[in-house]
Amino acid sequence: MxxxxxxxxxxxxxxxxxxxxxxxxxxxxxxxxxxxxxxxxxxxxxxxxxxxxxxxxxxxxxxxxxxxxxxxxxxxxxxxxxxxxxxxxxxxxxxxxxxxxxxxxxxxxxxxxxxxxxxxxxxxxxxxxxxxxxxxxxxxxxxxxxxxxxxxxxxxxxxxxxxxxxxxxxxxxxxxxxxxxxxxxxxxxxxxxxxxxxxxxxxxxxxxxxxxxxxxxxxxxxxxxxxxxxxxxxxxxxxxxxxxxxxxLGIEVNKFPGGIFLSQAKYAKDILCRASMLEASAIATPMAIKDATSLRDNELVNAQEYRKLVGALQYLTITRLDICHAVNKVCQFMQQPTLTHLRQVKRILRYIKGTMHHGLRFSSHSTLSLTGFCDADWAGCLSTRRSTTGYCVFLGANCISWSSKKQPTVARSTAEAEYRAFASTTAEVTWITYLLRDIGMSLPNPPQIFSDNISALHMSINPVFHARTKHIELDYHFVREKVALGTLVTRYIPSRDQVADPLTKPLPHAQFQVLKFKLGLVGSPTSSLRGSMKKQSIQEPNKETNNSKYEQSRSELNKETAAKEEGNYLS
Structure with a gap:
């Protein structure tokens, strides 16, 4: 009715x-x-x-x-x-x-x-x-x-x-x-x-x-x-x-001149209402680089309410990859959450309060090339010393897949942690390639994966490094097969341009905002009520960091900066 x-x-x-x-x-x-x-x-x-x-x-x-x-x-x-x-x-x-x-x-x-x-x-x-x-x-x-x-x-x-x-x-x-x-x-x-x-x-x-x-x-x-x-x-x-x-499914799809904007503004507001934080003060980043400590940090909190909030935040990451790593962190303490973990959840909610109408922008001025970015934070977990894998995959200028996940075993070096991130990204890119093949879409070029670790790039190409990699499980080495067959291309990218960085660790405000925009996360371009956001969306096409120019910059980086570094390990 x-x-x-x-x-x-x-x-x-x-x-x-x-x-x-x-x-x-x-x-x-x-x-x-x-x-x-x-x-x-x-x-x-x-x-x-x-x-x-x-x-x-x-x-x-x-x-x-x-x-x-x-x-x-x-x-x-x-x-x-x-x-x-x-x-x-x-x-x-x-x-x-x-x-x-x-x-x-x-x-x-x-x-x-x-x-x-x-x-x-x-x-x-x-x-x-x-x-x-x-x-x-x-x-x-x-x-x-x-x-x-x-x-x-x-x-x-x-x-x-x-x-x-x-x-x-x-x-x-x-x-x-x-x-x-x-x-x-x-x-x-x-x-x-x-x-x-x-x-x-x-x-x-x-x-x-x-x-x-x-x-x-x-x-x-x-x-x-x-x-x-x-x-x-x-x-x-x-x-x-x-x-x-x-x-x-709770995702708002709005068309605007030049593309489509995906957001979950209503869902985000519902989460804030449920947590009684609709009037909370906003904050610039979802994670603090260094958490403050207090004597009550180990005090247990209501686990059921904690799980409800964190579970709701997990669904919000469908369009909000900027909180993906922060949510992944708080998800690791579902069994016995403490006051420290609840404080981290509230920080995420305060960040959402200030970016409630932010979402993922898909540009119509794009190509069908497939590009992946992978990164790892070596031994980032202080309790288990495991590393965190972060990757994002672009179809042309549009980010369609991402992940932030703790690695299953301890990595003995930064190169090993990055190589495992390479394997996870390769698996995701391969699966997306299969999807496109089923649809009948052919890629103009083999998929490319960018990493800021030269040693990991070397391992993806050189099969002779047995002493350095003999302890790594065999299933991770399928990256080498993909590169050898020519179905995957690995490239170097400087750490400052690694857009997967926000998926592995907390970043300073300025760096976080730059990478967030490169990932396609912006304020709603269709809103007429948020003057500052509307102004930002009008100015964005003139910036050199927009998605189409960013895709061009990746190509230039591949030809100039990456070529210099490639000569050291491809030879």
């Missing part, structure tokens, strides 16, 4: 989500939402009302879940009531067998958006209404009747499911199987590199479809093909065309 926000205010409806069915049945708008859900279930022939087969039959419970759906600006979209199964009461081998959920890797989403931006392809967003109800079950499953809506003639009957329902353990798999069968009939095929990416080639036309449960992102180089796919899917499923991609 979709309701206009102004009507809600004038009618004085209680928009708070009810905790129980009894509360919901007293509110007409929630009753209407429940009736709408039941009507959809009956129209879909989801179940058949039958007597309980036997006292030994496992009857799965059912319950109502209520959610107020919001637009990206915080206004109310609709009230949603969903009947779900109590999946925890299912019995393995009896009520369900194999399970699977079609999720979406953020890198894949950013890659598809970057391709659409660079190639000027239209981006569409689709939503399948009651998606899980389309999945066909292979097992016999019985659930109790919907609470508050029991059949007056047969109150003791149970519902034998003909199709899946939400919260059944096998429901995501049943829906995914049903949806993929329809996609295959249209002509799509599944990417071998990622199971939730589907590709369609038809003569000179191409379409890409990303599936996250029931949310769909669809791009194509032809509007005619796009409409044909939407019409075909609409004939089989209750499909809702949401138009151009603008708000997907």
């Amino acid at each position: 979709t309701t206009n926000n102004s009507v809600l205010n004038s009618a004085g409806l209680n928009v708070q989500e009810p905790k129980t069915v009894k509360q919901a049945l007293k509110l007409p708008h929630w009753v209407d939402a429940m009736k709408e859900e039941l009507e959809a279930l009956h129209n879909n022939n989801t179940w058949t009302l039958v007597p309980s087969p036997s006292p030994q039959t496992n009857i799965v419970g059912s319950k109502w879940v209520f959610k107020t759906k919001l637009h990206s600006d915080g206004s109310i979209d609709r009230f949603k009531a969903r009947l779900v199964a109590r999946g925890y009461s299912q019995v393995p081998g009896l009520d369900f067998d194999e399970t699977f959920s079609p999720v979406l890797k953020p890198t894949t989403l950013r890659l598809v958006i970057a391709l659409a931006t660079t190639l000027s392809w239209p981006l569409r967003q689709l939503d399948v209404k009651n998606a899980f109800l389309h999945g066909k079950l292979k097992e016999e499953v019985y659930i109790s009747q919907p609470p508050g809506f029991e059949d007056p003639i047969h109150p003791n009957y149970v519902c034998k499911l003909n199709k899946s329902i939400y919260s059944l353990k096998q429901a995501p798999r049943a829906w995914f199987d049903t949806f993929t069968i329809q996609l295959f009939q249209i002509g799509f095929y599944c990417s071998r590199a990622y199971s939730s990416l589907f590709i369609l080639h038809r003569d000179q036309d191409i379409a890409l479809l990303l599936l996250y449960v029931n949310d769909i992102v669809l791009i194509a180089n032809s509007l005619q093909l796009l409409q044909e796919i939407i019409s075909n899917l609409s004939s089989k499923f209750a499909l809702k065309d949401l138009g151009s991609l603008n708000y997907f």
Whole structure:
């Protein structure tokens, strides 16, 4: 039931989500939402009302879940009531067998958006209404009747499911199987590199479809093909065309002259509200170069609240790679967080307060070249002496993948730590190459990886360094194979230009801001309320550090600075 926000205010409806069915049945708008859900279930022939087969039959419970759906600006979209199964009461081998959920890797989403931006392809967003109800079950499953809506003639009957329902353990798999069968009939095929990416080639036309449960992102180089796919899917499923991609999984997608801007401003504000830090003073960097100490540093804090905040911050890193390393650090103390760790989390939140509307900019003036930057902070963890790997991967001028992760073993030297970072970056670049190959995109040149450590570059080329590298696991040496085959090029870059630096360690404010901008993190270019940010976005195209010129500077660096250093180790 979709309701206009102004009507809600004038009618004085209680928009708070009810905790129980009894509360919901007293509110007409929630009753209407429940009736709408039941009507959809009956129209879909989801179940058949039958007597309980036997006292030994496992009857799965059912319950109502209520959610107020919001637009990206915080206004109310609709009230949603969903009947779900109590999946925890299912019995393995009896009520369900194999399970699977079609999720979406953020890198894949950013890659598809970057391709659409660079190639000027239209981006569409689709939503399948009651998606899980389309999945066909292979097992016999019985659930109790919907609470508050029991059949007056047969109150003791149970519902034998003909199709899946939400919260059944096998429901995501049943829906995914049903949806993929329809996609295959249209002509799509599944990417071998990622199971939730589907590709369609038809003569000179191409379409890409990303599936996250029931949310769909669809791009194509032809509007005619796009409409044909939407019409075909609409004939089989209750499909809702949401138009151009603008708000997907909490990510705001805004077009501006010259590209697309991704942000999570609303989500960031929700985190600050949850932490009661919406009025906190802002700070310039997410991590302090040197933490202050106090006598209470080892005092334990509420672990449950700490995990909630850190878990929310993890999702924010989908568009905010500037906090990736800081979040990685605080994630390492989930079990027994102390006051020191909570102080670090609050510093991240204070930084977010001042950069709430910052996000990732994708430029349309880009190429399809693949470039990686890798770095490592040797023995950066003071407790375990393990190093931290940081990398970021660019498709042209657009950053599509990044990571900040503690290495699994202790490195005996800086070169070894950097070489392990090389291996992690190579694995990510190789996977993205496979994705592009599945899509049918050919790279103009072999991917390049930039490192500021000459010894690591030497190890990636020279197989003779046995004494120095014999203790390194064999799986890290696949970098050498890639370089020898010519499918990967390694280059030197000075430390001052290493854009992966913020993913390995805290940096001074000035250096952090320069590298942050080179990574594509800027203030919202579409905002008319934040004067300073708007001014910054207007001035940015004239700076020599913008993405297109930065890509050019990398090329010049490769020819000039890197050539001088390369002569020392390539010979």
